Amino acid sequence: MFADRAYDHDKYRKQVQAVGVTPVIARRGVAHGSGLGKYRWVVEQTFALLHWFRRLRIRWEIRDDIHEAFLRLGCAIICFRRMINLQLC
Template identity: 65%
Template sequence: MGIDPQIAERGTGHGSGLGVIRWVVERTIAWYHGMRRLRIRWERRDDIHEAFLGLATCIICYRHIKTLC
């Protein structure tokens, strides 16, 4: 079909612009998984799970701001 893969080696740029800020998302998900309650979803109700996600986001932001000051 004329489609060539564009997978770059580690540490080298690939020039397509894709995946430039992917590490931010992966890091944030790793921070969420640091919270034991969010690692495995135990809550059956999604409103409770969403509340814990919001709380975890507040904690992550607080820790990040605390390290900057």
């Protein structure tokens, strides 16, 4: 599991290790790129890509199912664009 500096605490490391997962958490007080620079923060990148869709940036829908439908559509568009860039389709 990869995490940013906000989770740099022994409590979180022990919780993750208790379920059998190896934590890779950036350390506080160390310069950025402290050994974790080669890993991509997939969740943060996904949120950044989804925020390109105005409807997902600010949640206007009251119903959860409609919001989830737009979220799935946004993810599908992102995947399709990546496949086009890799020329897989």
